[in-house]
Amino acid sequence: MRVGLMTREYPPQVYGGAGVHVEYLSRELAKLIEVEVHCWGTQHYDDGNLHVIGDEPPEEVTAGTDAKFKTAVDALALNLSQMKELGAIDIVHTHTWYASMAGFLAKKLYRIPFVLTTHSLEPLRAWKAEQLGSGYAMSSWMERTAVLDADAIIAVSHGTRADILRAYPEVEPAKVHVIYNGIDLKEYQKTSATDALMKYGVDVSQPYVLFVGRITRQKGVVHLVDAVKYLPKGMQVVLCAGAPDTPEIAAEMRAGVEAATVASGNIVWIEKMVTKPEAIQLYSNCRVFCCPSVYEPFGIINLEAMACGAPVVASATGGILEVVVDGVTGFLVPFKPDPVTGFPVDGDGFARGLAGALTELMENPKLCQRMGAEGRQRVEETFAWEAIAAQTVKLYRQLVERK
Numbered sequence: 001m002r003v004g005l006m007t008r009e010y011p012p013q014v015y016g017g018a019g020v021h022v023e024y025l026s027r028e029l030a031k032l033i034e035v036e037v038h039c040w041g042t043q044h045y046d047d048g049n050l051h052v053i054g055d056e057p058p059e060e061v062t063a064g065t066d067a068k069f070k071t072a073v074d075a076l077a078l079n080l081s082q083m084k085e086l087g088a089i090d091i092v093h094t095h096t097w098y099a100s101m102a103g104f105l106a107k108k109l110y111r112i113p114f115v116l117t118t119h120s121l122e123p124l125r126a127w128k129a130e131q132l133g134s135g136y137a138m139s140s141w142m143e144r145t146a147v148l149d150a151d152a153i154i155a156v157s158h159g160t161r162a163d164i165l166r167a168y169p170e171v172e173p174a175k176v177h178v179i180y181n182g183i184d185l186k187e188y189q190k191t192s193a194t195d196a197l198m199k200y201g202v203d204v205s206q207p208y209v210l211f212v213g214r215i216t217r218q219k220g221v222v223h224l225v226d227a228v229k230y231l232p233k234g235m236q237v238v239l240c241a242g243a244p245d246t247p248e249i250a251a252e253m254r255a256g257v258e259a260a261t262v263a264s265g266n267i268v269w270i271e272k273m274v275t276k277p278e279a280i281q282l283y284s285n286c287r288v289f290c291c292p293s294v295y296e297p298f299g300i301i302n303l304e305a306m307a308c309g310a311p312v313v314a315s316a317t318g319g320i321l322e323v324v325v326d327g328v329t330g331f332l333v334p335f336k337p338d339p340v341t342g343f344p345v346d347g348d349g350f351a352r353g354l355a356g357a358l359t360e361l362m363e364n365p366k367l368c369q370r371m372g373a374e375g376r377q378r379v380e381e382t383f384a385w386e387a388i389a390a391q392t393v394k395l396y397r398q399l400v401e402r403k
Contacts, residue, residue, distance in 0.1 A: 001033045001034065001090050001091070001393075001396060001397070001400060002033065002034035002035075002036065002088060002089050002090050002091075003029065003033060003034070003035055003036070003089060003090065003091050003092070003093055003396060004036045004038060004086050004089035004091070004092045004093065004106065005022060005025070005026055005029075005035060005036065005037045005038070005093050005094075005095070006038050006039075006079075006082070006092065006093070006094040006095065006099035006100075006102040006103060007019070007022040007037065007038070007039050007040075007094075007095045007096070007098075007099055008039065008040045008075070008095075008096060008098035008099060009022065009039065009040070010022060010023065010026075010037055010039035010040075010041065010043060010052065010054070011023055011043075012043075013039075013040065013041050013043075015214060015243050015273060016119075016214065017119060017181070017298065017299070017300040017301065018095050018096050018119040018120075020300055021095065021117075021119065021156075021181055021182075021300065022037070022039075022095050024182060024183075024184055024385050025182075025385070025388065025389060025392065026050060027050065027385075028182075028385045028386060028388070028389035029389050029392065029393065030047075030048060030049040030050035031049070031389070032389060032390070032393050033049065033393060033396070034049050034051075035049055035050050035051065036051045036053065036085075036088075036089060037050070037051070037052045037053065038053050038054075038055065038082050038085065038086075038099075038102070039052065039053070039054050039055075040054065040055065040056065040057070040078065040098075041054035041055075041056070042054050042056070053085060055078060055081065055082060055085075056078070057073075057074035057075070057077050057078040057081075058077050058078070058081050061073075061077040061081075062074050062077050066133075068133030068134070068135065069133050069134050069135025069138065070135070071135060072135030072136075072138040072139050072142075073135070073138070075097070075098045075099075075101070075139070075142065076101055076138070076142065078102075079099065079100075079101040079102040079105065080101075080105070082102050083102070083105055083106065083109060086102070086106045086109075086110060087110060089106070089110075089112065090112060090113075090396075090400055091112055091113045091114075091115065091396050091399060091400055092106040092107065092112055092113070092114050092115070093114075093115040093116070093117065093392075093396075094114075094115070094116050094117070094146065095117050095119060096119050096120070097122060097139045097140075097142050097143040097146070100116060100142050100143055100145070100146035100147075101142050101145070101146060103115070103116055103146055103150065104145055104146045104149050104150075107149065107151070111403075112403070113151045113152070113396075113399035113400060113402075113403055114146075114149065114150050114151050114152075115150065115151065115152045115153075115154060115395065115396070115399065116146055116147060116150040116152075116153050116154070117153075117154040117156065118147070118153060118154070118155055118156070118160055118164055118297065119156060119297060119298070120218075120295070120297050121143070121160075121163055121164065121167050121297070122136070122139055122140040122143045122144075123140065123167040124163060124167065124295060124342060125218065125295060125342070144168065147164070147168050147171065148168065148170055148171065150175070151175070151399055152175055152176075152177060152395055152399055153171065153175055153176045153177070154177050154178075154179050154392070154395070155176055155177065155178050155179075155297075156178075156179070156180060156181050156297050156298040156319060157178065157180065157297060157298050157318065157319030157322045157323075158178050158319075158322060159297070159318045159319050159321060159322065160178075160297040160298065160318065160319055161176050161178050163297070163318075164176055177395060179388055179391050179392060179395075180298070180322075180382070180383055180388060181298045181300045181303065181383065181388070182303075182383045182384060182385035182387075182388040183300070183303040183304065183307050183379055183383050183384070183385065184385060185307060185379065185380060185384060187276070187280075188280060188283075188303075188304050188307035188308055189280075189307060189308060189309075189376075190284045190308050190309040190376075191280055191281060191284045191308075192284070193281050193284075194281060194285060195281070196274070196277070196278035196281040196282065197281060197282065197285060199278075200238075200268065200270045200274075200278075201268050202236070202238055202268050202282075202285075203236055203266075203268075204285070206236045206266075207236065207286075207287035207362060207365070208235075208236035208237065208238045208268075208285075208286055208287060209231075209235065209236070209237045209238065209286065209287070209288050209289075209290055209358055209362065210238045210240065210282055210283065210286035210288070210289050210290065210305075210310070211224055211237075211238070211239050211240060211241060211289075211290050211291075211292070212240040212241075212274075212279055212282065212283070212289075212301060212304075212305075213240075213241060213291075213293075213301060214241070214242065214243045214244070214245070214273075215241050215242065215243065215244035215245065215249055215250060215253050216244070216245045216249065217245070217249065217294070217343070218293060218294060218295045218296070219292070219293050220291075220292035220293045220294045220315065221239065221241050221253065221292065222249075222252060222253060222256055223292045223294075223344065223347065223350055223351050223354065224237075224239075224290055224292045224351075224354060225239070225253070225256040225257055225260050226256065226260075226347065226348070226351040227292075227351040227352070227354040227355040227358070228260035228263060228264045228267065228355075229259075229260060229263040229264070230351060230352050230355035230356075231264065231355050231358060231359060231362075232359060232362075232363075233263075233264060233265070234264065234265060234266050235264065235266060235359075235362060236266045236267075236268070237260075237264065237266065237267050237268070238267075238268045238270070238282065238286070239257070239267065239268070239269045239270065240270045240273075240274055240279070240282060241253070241269065241270070241271070242270075242271050242272040242273045243273055257269055279304065280304075280308055283304060283305045283307075283308035283309075283310050284308045284309065284310070286305075286310050287310075287311075287361065287362055287365065287368050288310065288311055288312075288313055288330075288358055288361045288362055288368060289302070289305035289310040289311070289312050289313070289330075290312075290313045290314070290354065290358060291305075291312060291313070291314035291315065291320065291324075292314070292315050292333075292350075292354055293314070293315055293317065293318075293320065294315065294317065294335075294337065294342055294343055294344065295317065295318060295342050296315070296317060296318040296319055296320050297318050297319050298318070298319035298320075298322075298323070299314070299318070299319055299320045299323055299324075302314060302320060302323045302324055303323060303379055303383055305375075306323075306324075306329060306372075306375030306376060306378065306379045307375075307376060307379045308376075309372040309373065309375065309376050310372055310375065311329065311330045311361055311367075311368050311371035311372050311375060312324050312329060312330035312331075312375065313330055313331050313333065313354065313357045313358050313361065314330065314331075314332055314333070315332070315333055315334075315335060315350075315354075316332035316333060316334040316335070317335070317337070320332070323383075324375075325374070325378065328371065328374050328378075329371055329374045329375035329378055330361075330371055330375065331357040331360070331361070333350065333353040333354050333357050334353070335349070335350040335353070
């Protein structure tokens, strides 16, 4: 069997959880079947059963497009141009709306089964209109068209499965399968190395709260920044935060960090996406990891932190509820979402809740140690990539045999 994995992100161009997912899934799938990865970029190589083919959106189609919605036009144009490369696959599997139309078209043209993994849902991310402008209508159309036509939909959590059925009530529930994200347990494990911390100016003699992620509305980093004023003065907070969605949120983040620095005096802001070994050092040496996302279908970042022995303080939303066990591997902080935007109705209350949970753990290193050990054990028992790849191949075989 030969599967075509369609994705925007693939190493070395990975900036979010979907890219991390495809990177490790493709590697494990290639131990079981032939895998073609079609991604955005210039990558082109073969490694045993794994074949990586990078392509860029065709400039002759997208040149001159308004910058606000060029990303959506790029995605559709690239999906169309990739069609000629998909004739040798037995099944197509897309990841995120950036690649969804490739699956839709491959099913129609080559009469092969179409699997779609939802890492997020456009109807639940209304703030994307700030980033994509009218391109948000286009991304929503591409996602909806693909979701309704897919032969099988993989949800990365039970919460995401429920979201799919609410957002797209036309979908048959039997078509939606839950297969979790995973983690490479050999790669992500606690290390005592600290050279990355010193490189970025982290005080290794002091415990610290850690955030790792993009500067987006979804990831909620601004709420953690707001929480700093409620933390004990001088508590070290490390923000590994880059790749802002828009200039507006970049400016908002900068203003917030400046104000929080005045209040705390101990914020380290790493304004870039660090390398994987550097992230592992940051996870391993933090006292507490914080994930303040306002929308999170799964939250693979929490698996990474837990695998490195860090307790997690996270928002009580989406797939996070299936990863972090409240009171066992960390603390969950609830908030009431606005029904339109999804943002906390009481932003200050959410910030206070984050600060309270963070303070409790930061001031109790023994509790942190116990929760960190519980987190590592949970990851080992539930989120190994080998089992996830086997579940995915089983679904592929069922669909191919049914064709």
